[in-house]
Amino acid sequence: MSKEEFTAIMPYISADLVGLIARKNNMSEEDxxxxxxxxxxxxxxxxxxxxxxxxxxxxxxxxxxQEEQTGNIAFPDV
Structure with a gap:
């Protein structure tokens, strides 16, 4: 993937993840x-x-x- 393509998709990935973090943890999107x-x-x-x-x-x-609970991340092989 080119740098430009990656830069273009990152905001969508981040926004989806931020929304999920906010919902599941009952916090504002800013937090x-x-x-x-x-x-x-x-x-x-x-x-x-x-x-x-x-x-x-x-x-x-x-x-x-996982990172919040343990301070570490074990990335799966997918």
Missing amino acids: AVLKLYNSKLYSALEDETTKVWHYSTDMLYSLFE
């Missing part, structure tokens, strides 16, 4: 954005070479929860 942007998951997500962006929103949320 959800801050939590996501300060996570290890987001660091991996914004690096196209990790291919984390391939994961579904539900899978990304599961990884986000």
Whole structure:
């Protein structure tokens, strides 16, 4: 995937994930954005070479929860 294509899809992936974080944690989208942007998951997500962006929103949320609970992320082989 080209850098331009990746840059174009990241806002959609992030917005979906922020919405899910906000809903499941009963928080504002602003707070959800801050939590996501300060996570290890987001660091991996914004690096196209990790291919984390391939994961579904539900899978990304599961990884986000895992990081919140343990401080670590175990990325699945998909």
